[in-house]
Amino acid sequence: MGDLVCRSCRTTYPFDDPRWKCDCGSLLDIRFRAAFDRDRIRERRPTMWRYRDALPIYDEQHIVSFNEGFTPLVEARIHGKPVWLKQEHLFPTGSYKDRGASVLVSRAAELGVSRMVEDSSGNAGAAIAAYAARASIPCDIYVPESTSPAKLVQIRMYGAHLHQVPGSREDTAHAALQAAGQHFYASHVWNPFFFQGTKTFAFEVWEQLGFVVPDTVLIPTGNGTLLIGAYLGFMDLKLAGLIARLPRLIAVQSENCAPLHRMWSEELEDLPSIQTSDTVAEGIAIAEPMRANQIVDIVRETEGTVVTVSDQEIETALVDACRQGWYVEPTSASALAAIKQYPQSAGETIVVPLTGHGLKSTEKLLKLAEH
Ligand SMILES: *Cc1c(COP(=O)(O)O)cnc(C)c1O
Numbered sequence: 001m002g003d004l005v006c007r008s009c010r011t012t013y014p015f016d017d018p019r020w021k022c023d024c025g026s027l028l029d030i031r032f033r034a035a036f037d038r039d040r041i042r043e044r045r046p047t048m049w050r051y052r053d054a055l056p057i058y059d060e061q062h063i064v065s066f067n068e069g070f071t072p073l074v075e076a077r078i079h080g081k082p083v084w085l086k087q088e089h090l091f092p093t094g095s096y097k098d099r100g101a102s103v104l105v106s107r108a109a110e111l112g113v114s115r116m117v118e119d120s121s122g123n124a125g126a127a128i129a130a131y132a133a134r135a136s137i138p139c140d141i142y143v144p145e146s147t148s149p150a151k152l153v154q155i156r157m158y159g160a161h162l163h164q165v166p167g168s169r170e171d172t173a174h175a176a177l178q179a180a181g182q183h184f185y186a187s188h189v190w191n192p193f194f195f196q197g198t199k200t201f202a203f204e205v206w207e208q209l210g211f212v213v214p215d216t217v218l219i220p221t222g223n224g225t226l227l228i229g230a231y232l233g234f235m236d237l238k239l240a241g242l243i244a245r246l247p248r249l250i251a252v253q254s255e256n257c258a259p260l261h262r263m264w265s266e267e268l269e270d271l272p273s274i275q276t277s278d279t280v281a282e283g284i285a286i287a288e289p290m291r292a293n294q295i296v297d298i299v300r301e302t303e304g305t306v307v308t309v310s311d312q313e314i315e316t317a318l319v320d321a322c323r324q325g326w327y328v329e330p331t332s333a334s335a336l337a338a339i340k341q342y343p344q345s346a347g348e349t350i351v352v353p354l355t356g357h358g359l360k361s362t363e364k365l366l367k368l369a370e371h
């Protein structure tokens with residue numbers, strides 16, 4: 001079907017190898033040729049699996065799915081600008097992480113793993129827990145102690161073993177890595193199969209705009225699971241000769257935790273060590289994104305940029321979105337906030353994903369509602 005290739009030393013491993021990193025310690029990519037047949041795509045059910053010929057799972061029987069995806073794309077005005085909003089908060093677990101979880105847990109089922117480990121600031125953990133439940137694979141989810149209560153309850157209710165780790169997001173990753181020694185590491189950051197799921201975002205946008213790609217996509221970015229996925233998806237379409245150019249991908253970070261912005265604006269080769277403070281955008285508060293170089297390379301290649309928004313701007317954008325009927329979590333509102341400063345040109349098609357549901361952040365939204 002393809003193979004696994006190290007991003008750093010270029011060693012290749014057979015496709016059926018259950019490993020999630022190279023022997024040299026670096027990240028792996030999947031080398032795999034995606035196929036598309038527009039007629040077959042249109043005949044299939046409106047789920048992300050209608051692009052099954054572009055997804056690296058051998059056997060239909062191993063697909064772990066709730067018939068998710070093909071989320072509605074609607075036109076809206078944000079800060080007076082015309083944009084398309086892709087309603088990724090309407091997934092079964094309330095965030096687009098289900099795209100990645102569906103493919104990654106299908107992969108785990110295909111490999112016959114008996115137990116999985118994942119760490120997350122919340123939404124990826126909830127998604128892996130749900131798909132693990134659907135596949136009847138036991139899983140351990142590690143989260144920072146500060147994770148929103150709604151996300152903790154959700155993970156628990158799916159039946160996952162929840163481990164709350166004191167300290168930073170990086171401390172949580174460390175705890176999970178130790179546990180991952182013995183089990184399948186279903187990491188949404190390390191495991192390349194997760195990105196094979198999030199890439200379906202790009203396919204759907206392309207189809208929903210009439211088999212045309214937008215000019216620009218603004219994406220809340222911490223570890224880059226949606227930004228990298230979108231890039232891989234648009235690249236698949238380009239390599240298949242279905243589109244001529246890639247959309248500009250714009251990474252949006254919280255001003256309070258913006259390592260990628262530092263790296264981008266100061267043209268640094270390596271991830272700087274930065275000062276962070278709390279942000280309402282908890283889903284993208286990642287001080288040390290593992291794939292920082294990959295994200296910056298993608299932004300450069302697509303002629304995009306990295307921008308920051310303040311908590312104040314995020315909250316204003318969130319209230320505006322809610323007043324138009326979109327109940328999303330603060331992290332998602334970061335990309336809406338970024339539209340304000342974005343210099344949209346005449347006729348420029350912009351897509352913004354609404355990445356997570358507002359019901360995930362009741363305690364944060366309650367504070368805004370009481371204002
Ligand atoms: C995961 C997530 C993002 C993007 O985060 P990355 O760390 O870049 O993968 C954005 N919004 C929400 C709601 C999320 O759960």
Ligand SMILES: [Zn+2]
Pocket residue numbers: 006007008009010011022023024025026
């Ligand atoms: Zn290597």
